[in-house]
Amino acid sequence: MRIGELSRETGVAVPTIKYYVREGLLPAGRLTSPNQAGYDDSHVRRLRLIRGLMDVGGLSVSAVREVLAAVDSSDESVHKVLGAAQFAITPPSTGEPEGLEEARRAVAELVRRRGWHAEPDHPSAEAMAVALATFRRVGHGAFEEVLDDYAEACERIAAADLAYVGRHAEVDGIVESVVVGTVLGDAVLAAMRRLAHVDASARQYDEGARGVSGGADTP
Incomplete structure:
Protein backbone atom coordinates (compact mmCIF):
# COMPACT_ATOMS: atom_id res chain seq x y z
CA MET A 1 0.00 0.00 0.00
CA VAL A 56 -3.26 5.73 26.06
CA GLY A 57 0.14 5.21 27.64
CA GLY A 58 0.93 8.93 27.57
CA LEU A 59 4.52 8.36 26.43
CA SER A 60 6.68 10.96 24.71
CA VAL A 61 8.33 10.36 21.35
CA SER A 62 11.67 9.70 23.03
CA ALA A 63 10.11 7.22 25.48
CA VAL A 64 8.28 5.44 22.65
CA ARG A 65 11.58 5.17 20.79
CA GLU A 66 13.19 3.46 23.77
CA VAL A 67 10.24 1.12 24.29
CA LEU A 68 10.27 0.12 20.62
CA ALA A 69 14.01 -0.47 20.76
CA ALA A 70 13.37 -2.85 23.66
CA VAL A 71 10.53 -4.56 21.78
CA ASP A 72 12.75 -5.03 18.73
CA SER A 73 15.67 -6.42 20.73
CA SER A 74 16.23 -10.07 19.83
CA ASP A 75 19.42 -10.77 21.77
CA GLU A 76 18.12 -10.38 25.32
CA SER A 77 15.76 -12.37 27.51
CA VAL A 78 12.16 -11.25 27.97
CA HIS A 79 13.03 -10.33 31.56
CA LYS A 80 15.90 -8.05 30.52
CA VAL A 81 13.91 -6.45 27.71
CA LEU A 82 10.98 -5.77 30.04
CA GLY A 83 13.41 -4.17 32.48
CA ALA A 84 14.80 -1.93 29.76
CA ALA A 85 11.30 -0.92 28.73
CA GLN A 86 10.30 -0.13 32.32
CA PHE A 87 13.33 2.11 32.67
CA ALA A 88 12.12 3.93 29.55
CA ILE A 89 8.51 4.35 30.61
CA THR A 90 9.01 5.29 34.27
CA PRO A 91 9.19 9.10 34.51
CA PRO A 92 12.35 10.37 36.20
CA SER A 93 12.00 11.93 39.63
CA THR A 94 11.63 15.70 39.52
CA GLY A 95 12.99 16.47 42.95
CA GLU A 96 13.88 15.11 46.35
CA PRO A 97 11.12 15.74 48.87
CA GLU A 98 11.95 15.90 52.53
CA GLY A 99 12.21 12.42 54.05
CA LEU A 100 13.19 10.72 50.80
CA GLU A 101 15.94 8.61 52.36
CA GLU A 102 13.57 7.27 54.99
CA ALA A 103 11.01 6.52 52.27
CA ARG A 104 13.67 4.70 50.25
CA ARG A 105 14.37 2.50 53.24
CA ALA A 106 10.65 1.76 53.55
CA VAL A 107 10.54 0.69 49.90
CA ALA A 108 13.66 -1.45 50.29
CA GLU A 109 12.14 -3.10 53.34
CA LEU A 110 8.93 -3.83 51.46
CA VAL A 111 10.89 -5.43 48.62
CA ARG A 112 12.87 -7.50 51.12
CA ARG A 113 9.76 -8.50 53.07
CA ARG A 114 7.92 -9.62 49.95
CA GLY A 115 10.96 -11.46 48.60
CA TRP A 116 10.81 -9.57 45.30
CA HIS A 117 13.66 -9.93 42.81
CA ALA A 118 13.96 -6.20 42.16
CA GLU A 119 17.00 -3.95 42.27
CA PRO A 120 16.93 -1.09 44.80
CA ASP A 121 17.90 1.41 42.08
CA HIS A 122 15.02 0.47 39.77
CA PRO A 123 13.24 3.66 38.67
CA SER A 124 9.92 2.32 39.93
CA ALA A 125 11.42 1.88 43.40
CA GLU A 126 12.58 5.49 43.33
CA ALA A 127 9.20 6.70 42.06
CA MET A 128 7.50 4.84 44.89
CA ALA A 129 9.89 6.34 47.44
CA VAL A 130 9.16 9.87 46.17
CA ALA A 131 5.42 9.18 46.46
CA LEU A 132 5.75 7.86 50.01
CA ALA A 133 7.88 10.82 51.06
CA THR A 134 5.23 13.13 49.65
CA PHE A 135 2.51 11.25 51.54
CA ARG A 136 4.44 11.87 54.73
CA ARG A 137 5.03 15.52 53.93
CA VAL A 138 1.31 16.20 53.49
CA GLY A 139 0.45 14.44 56.75
CA HIS A 140 -0.57 11.01 55.45
CA GLY A 141 2.41 8.89 56.39
CA ALA A 142 0.00 6.32 57.82
CA PHE A 143 -0.73 5.33 54.21
CA GLU A 144 2.23 2.96 54.53
CA GLU A 145 -0.02 0.73 56.63
CA VAL A 146 -1.62 -0.53 53.41
CA LEU A 147 1.57 -1.19 51.47
CA ASP A 148 1.45 -4.93 51.96
CA ASP A 149 -2.16 -4.99 50.83
CA TYR A 150 -1.11 -3.09 47.72
CA ALA A 151 1.84 -5.44 47.22
CA GLU A 152 -0.35 -8.52 47.45
CA ALA A 153 -2.75 -7.11 44.88
CA CYS A 154 0.11 -6.16 42.57
CA GLU A 155 1.62 -9.63 42.80
CA ARG A 156 -1.68 -11.09 41.63
CA ILE A 157 -1.92 -8.53 38.82
CA ALA A 158 1.63 -9.23 37.64
CA ALA A 159 0.95 -12.97 37.63
CA ALA A 160 -2.27 -12.42 35.67
CA ASP A 161 -0.45 -10.20 33.16
CA LEU A 162 2.22 -12.79 32.43
CA ALA A 163 -0.28 -15.66 32.37
CA TYR A 164 -2.31 -13.77 29.76
CA VAL A 165 0.79 -13.25 27.62
CA GLY A 166 1.66 -16.92 27.87
CA ARG A 167 -1.81 -17.93 26.71
CA HIS A 168 -2.29 -15.46 23.89
CA ALA A 169 1.09 -14.39 22.47
CA GLU A 170 3.17 -16.26 19.94
CA VAL A 171 6.79 -16.76 20.91
CA ASP A 172 8.02 -13.89 18.73
CA GLY A 173 5.35 -11.58 20.13
CA ILE A 174 5.84 -12.23 23.83
CA VAL A 175 8.24 -9.33 24.34
CA GLU A 176 5.91 -6.88 22.60
CA SER A 177 2.91 -8.19 24.52
CA VAL A 178 4.62 -7.86 27.90
CA VAL A 179 5.99 -4.39 27.20
CA VAL A 180 2.81 -3.02 25.67
CA GLY A 181 0.74 -4.68 28.37
CA THR A 182 2.82 -2.91 30.99
CA VAL A 183 2.23 0.50 29.43
CA LEU A 184 -1.43 0.16 28.50
CA GLY A 185 -2.19 -2.06 31.49
CA ASP A 186 -1.19 0.85 33.75
CA ALA A 187 -3.98 2.91 32.19
CA VAL A 188 -6.50 0.08 32.66
CA LEU A 189 -5.39 -0.46 36.25
CA ALA A 190 -5.68 3.21 37.18
CA ALA A 191 -9.17 3.46 35.68
CA MET A 192 -10.33 0.20 37.28
CA ARG A 193 -8.99 1.30 40.68
CA ARG A 194 -11.13 4.43 40.48
CA LEU A 195 -14.20 2.39 39.57
CA ALA A 196 -13.51 0.13 42.54
CA HIS A 197 -13.24 3.25 44.73
CA VAL A 198 -16.70 4.32 43.59
CA ASP A 199 -18.11 0.92 44.47
CA ALA A 200 -16.30 0.68 47.83
CA SER A 201 -17.39 4.19 48.79
CA ALA A 202 -21.01 3.42 47.96
CA ARG A 203 -20.94 0.19 49.94
CA GLN A 204 -19.25 1.72 52.97
CA TYR A 205 -20.71 5.22 53.14
CA ASP A 206 -23.99 5.04 51.21
CA GLU A 207 -25.66 1.83 52.28
CA GLY A 208 -28.72 2.42 50.14
CA ALA A 209 -26.79 3.11 46.92
CA ARG A 210 -27.56 0.72 44.08
CA GLY A 211 -25.38 2.33 41.41
CA VAL A 212 -23.43 5.40 40.50
CA SER A 213 -25.02 8.58 39.19
CA GLY A 214 -25.94 8.23 35.55
CA GLY A 215 -25.47 4.45 35.54
CA ALA A 216 -27.84 1.55 35.59
CA ASP A 217 -28.91 0.00 38.87
CA THR A 218 -27.10 -3.19 39.82
CA PRO A 219 -28.82 -6.18 41.35
Whole structure:
Protein backbone atom coordinates (compact mmCIF):
# COMPACT_ATOMS: atom_id res chain seq x y z
CA MET A 1 0.00 0.00 0.00
CA ARG A 2 1.06 3.62 -0.48
CA ILE A 3 1.42 6.11 2.33
CA GLY A 4 -2.04 7.58 1.68
CA GLU A 5 -3.59 4.13 2.07
CA LEU A 6 -1.55 3.56 5.23
CA SER A 7 -2.91 6.84 6.58
CA ARG A 8 -6.50 5.88 5.84
CA GLU A 9 -6.03 2.41 7.32
CA THR A 10 -4.61 3.69 10.60
CA GLY A 11 -6.15 7.15 10.93
CA VAL A 12 -2.68 8.69 11.26
CA ALA A 13 -2.04 11.75 9.08
CA VAL A 14 0.55 11.46 6.32
CA PRO A 15 2.81 14.22 7.78
CA THR A 16 2.74 12.40 11.13
CA ILE A 17 3.71 9.11 9.48
CA LYS A 18 6.64 10.82 7.78
CA TYR A 19 7.64 12.34 11.14
CA TYR A 20 7.64 8.92 12.78
CA VAL A 21 9.86 7.59 9.99
CA ARG A 22 12.30 10.49 10.46
CA GLU A 23 12.34 9.92 14.22
CA GLY A 24 13.09 6.24 13.79
CA LEU A 25 9.81 5.02 15.30
CA LEU A 26 8.48 3.58 12.05
CA PRO A 27 10.57 1.71 9.47
CA ALA A 28 10.72 3.40 6.09
CA GLY A 29 8.61 1.90 3.34
CA ARG A 30 10.12 -0.22 0.58
CA LEU A 31 10.98 1.96 -2.42
CA THR A 32 8.88 1.01 -5.43
CA SER A 33 10.07 3.96 -7.54
CA PRO A 34 12.30 7.01 -6.98
CA ASN A 35 9.35 8.91 -5.48
CA GLN A 36 7.14 6.15 -4.08
CA ALA A 37 7.41 3.76 -1.14
CA GLY A 38 5.30 0.73 -0.33
CA TYR A 39 4.02 -0.18 3.11
CA ASP A 40 2.53 -3.41 4.46
CA ASP A 41 0.70 -4.85 7.46
CA SER A 42 3.81 -4.57 9.64
CA HIS A 43 3.66 -0.78 9.22
CA VAL A 44 -0.04 -0.79 10.13
CA ARG A 45 0.72 -2.79 13.29
CA ARG A 46 3.64 -0.57 14.27
CA LEU A 47 1.67 2.64 13.72
CA ARG A 48 -1.17 1.38 15.89
CA LEU A 49 1.35 0.40 18.54
CA ILE A 50 2.95 3.87 18.45
CA ARG A 51 -0.40 5.61 18.77
CA GLY A 52 -1.46 3.33 21.62
CA LEU A 53 1.73 4.02 23.55
CA MET A 54 1.28 7.76 23.04
CA ASP A 55 -2.48 8.22 23.29
CA VAL A 56 -3.26 5.73 26.06
CA GLY A 57 0.14 5.21 27.64
CA GLY A 58 0.93 8.93 27.57
CA LEU A 59 4.52 8.36 26.43
CA SER A 60 6.68 10.96 24.71
CA VAL A 61 8.33 10.36 21.35
CA SER A 62 11.67 9.70 23.03
CA ALA A 63 10.11 7.22 25.48
CA VAL A 64 8.28 5.44 22.65
CA ARG A 65 11.58 5.17 20.79
CA GLU A 66 13.19 3.46 23.77
CA VAL A 67 10.24 1.12 24.29
CA LEU A 68 10.27 0.12 20.62
CA ALA A 69 14.01 -0.47 20.76
CA ALA A 70 13.37 -2.85 23.66
CA VAL A 71 10.53 -4.56 21.78
CA ASP A 72 12.75 -5.03 18.73
CA SER A 73 15.67 -6.42 20.73
CA SER A 74 16.23 -10.07 19.83
CA ASP A 75 19.42 -10.77 21.77
CA GLU A 76 18.12 -10.38 25.32
CA SER A 77 15.76 -12.37 27.51
CA VAL A 78 12.16 -11.25 27.97
CA HIS A 79 13.03 -10.33 31.56
CA LYS A 80 15.90 -8.05 30.52
CA VAL A 81 13.91 -6.45 27.71
CA LEU A 82 10.98 -5.77 30.04
CA GLY A 83 13.41 -4.17 32.48
CA ALA A 84 14.80 -1.93 29.76
CA ALA A 85 11.30 -0.92 28.73
CA GLN A 86 10.30 -0.13 32.32
CA PHE A 87 13.33 2.11 32.67
CA ALA A 88 12.12 3.93 29.55
CA ILE A 89 8.51 4.35 30.61
CA THR A 90 9.01 5.29 34.27
CA PRO A 91 9.19 9.10 34.51
CA PRO A 92 12.35 10.37 36.20
CA SER A 93 12.00 11.93 39.63
CA THR A 94 11.63 15.70 39.52
CA GLY A 95 12.99 16.47 42.95
CA GLU A 96 13.88 15.11 46.35
CA PRO A 97 11.12 15.74 48.87
CA GLU A 98 11.95 15.90 52.53
CA GLY A 99 12.21 12.42 54.05
CA LEU A 100 13.19 10.72 50.80
CA GLU A 101 15.94 8.61 52.36
CA GLU A 102 13.57 7.27 54.99
CA ALA A 103 11.01 6.52 52.27
CA ARG A 104 13.67 4.70 50.25
CA ARG A 105 14.37 2.50 53.24
CA ALA A 106 10.65 1.76 53.55
CA VAL A 107 10.54 0.69 49.90
CA ALA A 108 13.66 -1.45 50.29
CA GLU A 109 12.14 -3.10 53.34
CA LEU A 110 8.93 -3.83 51.46
CA VAL A 111 10.89 -5.43 48.62
CA ARG A 112 12.87 -7.50 51.12
CA ARG A 113 9.76 -8.50 53.07
CA ARG A 114 7.92 -9.62 49.95
CA GLY A 115 10.96 -11.46 48.60
CA TRP A 116 10.81 -9.57 45.30
CA HIS A 117 13.66 -9.93 42.81
CA ALA A 118 13.96 -6.20 42.16
CA GLU A 119 17.00 -3.95 42.27
CA PRO A 120 16.93 -1.09 44.80
CA ASP A 121 17.90 1.41 42.08
CA HIS A 122 15.02 0.47 39.77
CA PRO A 123 13.24 3.66 38.67
CA SER A 124 9.92 2.32 39.93
CA ALA A 125 11.42 1.88 43.40
CA GLU A 126 12.58 5.49 43.33
CA ALA A 127 9.20 6.70 42.06
CA MET A 128 7.50 4.84 44.89
CA ALA A 129 9.89 6.34 47.44
CA VAL A 130 9.16 9.87 46.17
CA ALA A 131 5.42 9.18 46.46
CA LEU A 132 5.75 7.86 50.01
CA ALA A 133 7.88 10.82 51.06
CA THR A 134 5.23 13.13 49.65
CA PHE A 135 2.51 11.25 51.54
CA ARG A 136 4.44 11.87 54.73
CA ARG A 137 5.03 15.52 53.93
CA VAL A 138 1.31 16.20 53.49
CA GLY A 139 0.45 14.44 56.75
CA HIS A 140 -0.57 11.01 55.45
CA GLY A 141 2.41 8.89 56.39
CA ALA A 142 0.00 6.32 57.82
CA PHE A 143 -0.73 5.33 54.21
CA GLU A 144 2.23 2.96 54.53
CA GLU A 145 -0.02 0.73 56.63
CA VAL A 146 -1.62 -0.53 53.41
CA LEU A 147 1.57 -1.19 51.47
CA ASP A 148 1.45 -4.93 51.96
CA ASP A 149 -2.16 -4.99 50.83
CA TYR A 150 -1.11 -3.09 47.72
CA ALA A 151 1.84 -5.44 47.22
CA GLU A 152 -0.35 -8.52 47.45
CA ALA A 153 -2.75 -7.11 44.88
CA CYS A 154 0.11 -6.16 42.57
CA GLU A 155 1.62 -9.63 42.80
CA ARG A 156 -1.68 -11.09 41.63
CA ILE A 157 -1.92 -8.53 38.82
CA ALA A 158 1.63 -9.23 37.64
CA ALA A 159 0.95 -12.97 37.63
CA ALA A 160 -2.27 -12.42 35.67
CA ASP A 161 -0.45 -10.20 33.16
CA LEU A 162 2.22 -12.79 32.43
CA ALA A 163 -0.28 -15.66 32.37
CA TYR A 164 -2.31 -13.77 29.76
CA VAL A 165 0.79 -13.25 27.62
CA GLY A 166 1.66 -16.92 27.87
CA ARG A 167 -1.81 -17.93 26.71
CA HIS A 168 -2.29 -15.46 23.89
CA ALA A 169 1.09 -14.39 22.47
CA GLU A 170 3.17 -16.26 19.94
CA VAL A 171 6.79 -16.76 20.91
CA ASP A 172 8.02 -13.89 18.73
CA GLY A 173 5.35 -11.58 20.13
CA ILE A 174 5.84 -12.23 23.83
CA VAL A 175 8.24 -9.33 24.34
CA GLU A 176 5.91 -6.88 22.60
CA SER A 177 2.91 -8.19 24.52
CA VAL A 178 4.62 -7.86 27.90
CA VAL A 179 5.99 -4.39 27.20
CA VAL A 180 2.81 -3.02 25.67
CA GLY A 181 0.74 -4.68 28.37
CA THR A 182 2.82 -2.91 30.99
CA VAL A 183 2.23 0.50 29.43
CA LEU A 184 -1.43 0.16 28.50
CA GLY A 185 -2.19 -2.06 31.49
CA ASP A 186 -1.19 0.85 33.75
CA ALA A 187 -3.98 2.91 32.19
CA VAL A 188 -6.50 0.08 32.66
CA LEU A 189 -5.39 -0.46 36.25
CA ALA A 190 -5.68 3.21 37.18
CA ALA A 191 -9.17 3.46 35.68
CA MET A 192 -10.33 0.20 37.28
CA ARG A 193 -8.99 1.30 40.68
CA ARG A 194 -11.13 4.43 40.48
CA LEU A 195 -14.20 2.39 39.57
CA ALA A 196 -13.51 0.13 42.54
CA HIS A 197 -13.24 3.25 44.73
CA VAL A 198 -16.70 4.32 43.59
CA ASP A 199 -18.11 0.92 44.47
CA ALA A 200 -16.30 0.68 47.83
CA SER A 201 -17.39 4.19 48.79
CA ALA A 202 -21.01 3.42 47.96
CA ARG A 203 -20.94 0.19 49.94
CA GLN A 204 -19.25 1.72 52.97
CA TYR A 205 -20.71 5.22 53.14
CA ASP A 206 -23.99 5.04 51.21
CA GLU A 207 -25.66 1.83 52.28
CA GLY A 208 -28.72 2.42 50.14
CA ALA A 209 -26.79 3.11 46.92
CA ARG A 210 -27.56 0.72 44.08
CA GLY A 211 -25.38 2.33 41.41
CA VAL A 212 -23.43 5.40 40.50
CA SER A 213 -25.02 8.58 39.19
CA GLY A 214 -25.94 8.23 35.55
CA GLY A 215 -25.47 4.45 35.54
CA ALA A 216 -27.84 1.55 35.59
CA ASP A 217 -28.91 0.00 38.87
CA THR A 218 -27.10 -3.19 39.82
CA PRO A 219 -28.82 -6.18 41.35
